[in-house]
Amino acid sequence: MSGEKVRLNTEWLCDCGGCHVAIVDLHEKILNVFDSVEILKCPVLTDEKGYPEADIGIVTGSVRTEHDRQAAVAMRKSCKTIIAFGTCAVYGGLHGAGLAHTREEIMDCVYKKSPTTKTDFVPNNSISSLEKMVIPIDEVIDVDLYLPGCPPHAHFIFESLNTLVSGKEIHAGQETVCAGCKRVMKKTDVATIKSSYEGLPEEDVCFLSQGYICQGSVTLDRCLAPCPNHGMACSGCAGPTMQVLSEPTRDIRTEISERMSRLTAIPYETIKTHLEKTAKTQYAYAMATKMIGNKPTFLIKKWIAEGEAR
Ligand code: SF4
Ligand code: SF4
Ligand code: SF4
Known part of the structure; x- marks a missing residue:
């Protein structure tokens, strides 16, 4: 042009x-x-x-x-x-x-x-x-x-x-927020899920390893990871990765539950139940898209109702 x-x-x-x-x-x-x-x-x-x-x-x-x-x-x-x-x-x-x-x-x-x-x-x-x-x-x-x-x-x-x-074709990267995060994932003996106001997280260790829910691994990087690099877990505001969107059996709760249970001593089912209870928060940014809503594993209204009843 x-x-x-x-x-x-x-x-x-x-x-x-x-x-x-x-x-x-x-x-x-x-x-x-x-x-x-x-x-x-x-x-x-x-x-x-x-x-x-x-x-x-x-x-x-x-x-x-x-x-x-x-x-x-x-x-x-x-x-x-x-x-x-x-x-x-x-x-x-x-x-x-x-x-x-x-x-x-x-x-x-x-x-x-x-x-x-x-x-x-x-x-x-x-x-x-x-x-x-x-x-x-x-x-x-x-x-x-x-x-x-x-x-x-x-x-x-x-x-x-x-x-x-400049009339060129755009090549959008598919990296997750983790790619820009300076924290290191390591295996720990942490046994409980913590809320963001509990304790003081170590600065250089992945939030998941420390028992805090962080959505960096299921979130597309369009931000250069400011939150985890400045002391806050990622809340997923840039929306889910292509893997979460395109693979029917993958979703935010299964991805995080698998990763966090491998990094800590917290059982997979405990994390999954926690994520169901807080589904309104975990899925807040992408709840309206059909790509999420059509998933066979996506039962967000049911999770929310069950979570609120607990
Ligand atoms: S899960 Fe969160 S804290 Fe852990 S590496 Fe990814 S962005 Fe960083
Ligand atoms: S909450 Fe948003 S801005 Fe912060 S790290 Fe996650 S995707 Fe980036
Ligand atoms: S809430 Fe919507 S309009 Fe506001 S900054 Fe986020 S994406 Fe943009």
């Missing part, structure tokens, strides 16, 4: 705004992007209400309202290449966890019960109402490129944009 600048549209659907902040938070690298990209529409940078014709379209967030659906379709029509940007767009994201509740429960919680946001009304006609499901965008429009991450790290954003702008 020599000479002419590449035209870029971005749009946000149901999301927290973090992915758009990440795009404009490329620091000095954004100047390199501006050299070759003309931003036509971007909710945090421009006041463009329409959908101008563009070469690249970045869509963040998932589809939860009629407005989201219309905006996604308008982006597809106006852009030659669509990037599903961020875990919400790719897998439904964190608010996919809302699928464990009815729409009425969610609206009541936000508008009637939550001490910090409750009011004396539940909006009906004034805002676009919630659709029944949280939907990753590729169930509504065709997607050309997936960039999960909550949000994706600036390194991956820049690499993707730069490669697309």
